[in-house]
Amino acid sequence: MSSRSPVAAASVAAPYAQRRRPVGRRLRRALAPYGLLLPASAVIAAVLAYPLYYLVRLSFQHYGLFQLVRHKGVAIGTANYAQIFHDSLFWHTLVRTVAVTAVCVVLTVVLATLIALLLVELSSWVRLLLTAGLIFVWATPVVVAISIWSWMIDFEFGVANWTLTKLGVGNFNHHDWFANPWSGWGVIISLIVWGAIPFVAITLFAGLTQVSSELLEAAAIDGASRWRAFRDITLPLLKPIYVIVISLSIIWDFQVFNQIWLITNGTPSPDYYMMAVYSYVTSFKISEYGLGSAIAVVMVAIMGLISVFYVRQMVKLGDVE
């Protein structure tokens, strides 16, 4: 992208064009923004719109391995949707997905806020150290991070069980974190939240540095507690940032796949299904691509609703400014 704005460029170019072809100039001027949008639109259409169209089309077809080999599905109307809406596994998975997303987002935002507030208070070199730690977590590729976690909590040779036993927390030798889905989900949620905190914490910290210290001092002089000052001054000022990070966190956590898939060695039992895993298993493990697409379409629809809320909030915030 050129750093010069198109408007500026056009006004510089104007005197030459005016002398030669006034009509063409106006036409070109009207079309220029669309011309500039064209490459980006083409890319979005190719990588987003077409796959989405294809996904929706697949969801109305019977498309198994037989059809895959021939590259041609059989249209069956809404039968795939009828099947998933009558499947108790689908509803369990949907409820679980919403619950896990809610827990992850709340934990991420609360912990990240605490870390951001801590960062403001710290001396500069400790702040540097903590920020570096956060950046390292953020910079770790997710697949690598999951491998490290799965080694740490390994049943046979894991360091987590060894450490907990040595610390006298209890006998964690041969403790199987996934034998009980509650503890299994505890591990998975920790892993997701751990990976999500750095972005949110650093973003919130950036926001906090913009909160005028005079306001907080004035509040303190008037006898407001730290909590009161945070609630009535910091939080309203940071609202735009919270809207962004919460919306993005919901979108990210709703579609979690890697953490579950890799930490269960690609063999999650239905207790560990989220929507993305359920859709993947149906499509790629059982070769019911049409059915899997229908699940994915439902997921996209739910995400679409969340995005509408997000975009509306963004537009509102834009209006205020």
Added chain:
Amino acid sequence: MKARIFAAVALAAALSVVVSTASGGNKSAGKASASSITVWLMSDAQAGWPAAVANATNQFQSQHPGVDVNVQYQSWDSVLQKFDASIAAGDTPDVIELGNSQTAKYMAAGAFQAIQPKNYPNSSTWLAGLKQSCTYGGKTYCVPYYAGARAVIYRKDLYRSVGFRSPPKTYAKFLAVNSKLMKKYGKNSNFSAFYEPGQNWYVAMSFVADYGGQIATNKGGKWKGTLNSPQGIQALTAFKSMVLKFSRASKTNDEAHPFPSIPFAKSRAASFIGNGWEWPYVFNPKGGAAPASFAKKMGAYPMPSHIKGRFLPTFLGGSDVGIPSQSHNKSLAADWIKAYTGTASETLIAKAGNVPNTTKLLGVNAKIPALAPFAKAANYSWFVPIAANWVNVENANILKTMCTNILTNRKSVAKATADASASITKILNAKS
């Protein structure tokens, strides 16, 4: 300035067209020249018998100088998804190895090119079990590669220390030696007398077969999951009690996470059920890295059945190699398969601890004392239901989940088997 912007837009648009045509062009050019073929083998070959692969490629290249053989090793967890993706993209490998319980679905869908067995080496003496897994609708779609029977690999020295100079010949003796081992060494909470990863469903199903049960039955074209039959419940109850007493392996992982050879090599296990190739794998850096002297302490025996004089039926697992119907180099692929499944390579495969694809070479294993028990174990065997959709039962982890539910007491044996049977009935009867 403005002209420059338009030029940039036009250039970008033109470039995108050029890029798309260029990539399209590359692809077709690569296919036409056929200077290489792509072979997908499971990583077992890489770990266990790389010499057989090298031998086949050498033989192939002396026949076709200048043609590269690109062998890509796959893992069992993900090979089918990758294969499906390559089918969707119209860019399949030229040769692919599949497990003998995976082939039916792909043959039924037309993913394999039919072959003429008489054009392949030793086809008149192919193992019957493997040949059956390559046959669909009267046609042959793949070439038998190797089979494997499972036996108990054990520590002779530990057995001797509790008074067993020879391996147990009855199930009662099997239970006795393991009880003694647990009493003597079980205070170390890492120790298992018999290391059985909870999701190693092949062993659980061996018990089912031993008690006369079946995974599913077919009546008039309709499949029905039958693990919740009285025999199935009895078998899995016996399995559960045995595993909970003697094994401290994870109940939520399978026999590849970790490979049992690792705790075995580290003296955390006195025995485990494994394939022939898992014996040498104990010494592999990835499989436990035991020192060479460890071999003197190792032995193997066929697992005894609860019925006197018999062995616990072993899963007759194996692999086949075939040519995907979308391959662009079918005749080259056929030549590589001929080299790989010919006598020279199969001899190397057999020496690595496998049952070779031809009865002509069965003597190779019988002469190696370490491998003889595996050959003996194969006298009693079972196989998965011959249904086009069977592999979907494996892929959906129905049996692994059932084993975990039983061994962690999350569900009773009756409830877990009933749930699994319902899923199996549903999957096997789904139209493809």
